Amino acid sequence: MATTLKQAYQPLNEQTVVELAKKLELFTDYQHIEVHEIGDGNLNLVFRLIDSVTGKSIIVKQALPYAKVVGESWPLTLDRARIESHSLKKSAEFAPEHVPEVYYTDHHLALTVMEDLSSHVILRKGLIEGIQYPHLAHHIGTFIAKSLFYTSDLYLHPYEKKELVQTFINPELCKITEDLVFTDPFYDIDTNDFPSELQDAVSELWTDTELKKRAAALKYKFLTRAEALLHGDLHTGSIFVTETTTKIIDPEFAYYGPQGFDIAHFFANIALNYAAHSFHISDPLKRSDYQGYLLGVIKDTWETFSDQYRELWKKEGVEAATKLPGFEEEILSGLFTDMIGFAGCEVIRRTIGLAHVEDLESIGDFNGQIELKKRVLKLGSDWIKKAESIKNIDEFITYIRSV
């Protein structure tokens, strides 16, 4: 299975993907192989191959050399397939239960053959439907604690860490985040996308110099702080769940960045779902119950994360600094403050930037949606500007409640 194909890049189709499977000996018998193209075709081709007799199935994911967003098409590096497969393999070293297993990669063809997770649903869909996942917080908190710690200078030999930094230098995908998350939403730039009813609220952001300086400082951290290997795009659409399992997928934005970034994106997207449920669930009791669950996810994720991070630090810290009493609290405290600001940028850009979230967009009551989005913008602005004064996860959550 480790044979390199050494083919020039070309997109696979339902015929060639079976030829590939044969060449790689992914199945023992090809009489009953069914092929389904299950991707959305915007960024990647995703084929599911299943043996209809044995039930054995695999996923073949191939990056496309362009991205389609809102009808536009622009070139996008195939190198992201290399990044994604490296990231999945790195995660599998310490958290194999939370990533799809990678069976084969080919960087020339920009493809990854991996475990089929069809039994899972995208977390964002499940949350919009009001489903509770009892293990989600524990799984995400664990995954992030391990990802950050095991890829940091606190655990790795500095040579190994620098080699990983080099492997994960990811200019094109990082630039998408640099522009769409940290810059564009704070300026009158045409990637932004919002209805005219939001213009006043948006203009308020664009003229708020203090807010823009804080967002600029967060961008500077994103650009310069190579602290740990991040997923880079850990929203609720990058998480596959069942009632008992949680899988983190699509790490094509992976790179070495500031530790607070991933957990911020998870929390921001939970907060957006919380906000949307003011409309999605009309029964006040049921709504309050579900929104309580969501806030519980944030609190439990943070507590699992920080407890496990401290535990790893204590038991597996290698860097001399990990033996200094209390130094872990300094690192966690900086991470927490960064997290709040990053979460603020994410809720703002998901409301008025290029890429919106279904949670908010699916609200049928247009006026209600507009009012809610104004409150979300206020939430984001508060988080960004008041990050330093928010001292613990309960205070952070209080801001979500006020939406």
Place this chain on the structure above:
Amino acid sequence: MATTLKQAYQPLNEQTVVELAKKLELFTDYQHIEVHEIGDGNLNLVFRLIDSVTGKSIIVKQALPYAKVVGESWPLTLDRARIESHSLKKSAEFAPEHVPEVYYTDHHLALTVMEDLSSHVILRKGLIEGIQYPHLAHHIGTFIAKSLFYTSDLYLHPYEKKELVQTFINPELCKITEDLVFTDPFYDIDTNDFPSELQDAVSELWTDTELKKRAAALKYKFLTRAEALLHGDLHTGSIFVTETTTKIIDPEFAYYGPQGFDIAHFFANIALNYAAHSFHISDPLKRSDYQGYLLGVIKDTWETFSDQYRELWKKEGVEAATKLPGFEEEILSGLFTDMIGFAGCEVIRRTIGLAHVEDLESIGDFNGQIELKKRVLKLGSDWIKKAESIKNIDEFITYIRSV
């Protein structure tokens, strides 16, 4: 001159360096070429080739695959020759007047052919002799302002910056700094080197948890903050001077790191020279005059640096953040605080770590030297622990006066 030699590495000698010069056509005539090996042979071979008739001369510097320090020999990557020549060429793009010109490089042979600066002296020697260099502060301040700004995310396209980060990943040389500057001096580790008379003062450092946490935080910044391309070892032994010119040499420690690092090392080594002059100059008037000059160098360097940095930011800033009023002061303020801590680490490690400075070691009065070193350790500890509360360059200088 751009022919690649493609030879396997072997150290040059006085014969082969002339063959190399012929192959590269460095001179037109070889009848009167004299060769002098002028390096100390510890880390590098340095040959000076001069045509005794025309006076034309060049330097051929070749890295050795080991380092000799205090009698020990350990392997050291030849890749540092690649780093050094890349750094010199990068600096020549924005400050050609402050680096030796590079004529030719060969990464296989780990060699660089460059401008001969034999008319210059090493700044450390000149300062020990009590010589004043009227342009030094302006030159160093200018060089650092340009180096930091032109290699940062504030000026470069993010793709270009990330490519430079990749070029300058420098694990082995960085590890020397990580160990010898940030860790070893704060622990009982056998690389340290100090007389038993200093044991009590050193033990005080080793049991000061707060100091060790602050040093650990500085090391964490050194490990994680890819803000700008640094020289990485900008002490007064890496600077060549005449009365009118200043050349920064030996950037083999170059890497992307925290902006305050280089200026800190320059200031720390000026401070060590200041301290040593309490003994080197016995005439109180002359001493006070020279020490005043040294403090003036620090103040003028900082002011030149910060003024020029602001000017570059205003005139040549590309990143959107450079248009936000006052954001440059946030960046400068963070840089200033980092600088103080880094300077503290440098004065401590130069006193009790592996690599000492001639300024202090050449003090003949042993008891006086011990007392002075105790005060230097106190200076370093104060800078590290009180960095946040030192608000401007005058307050920083006041600490030096108290030595």
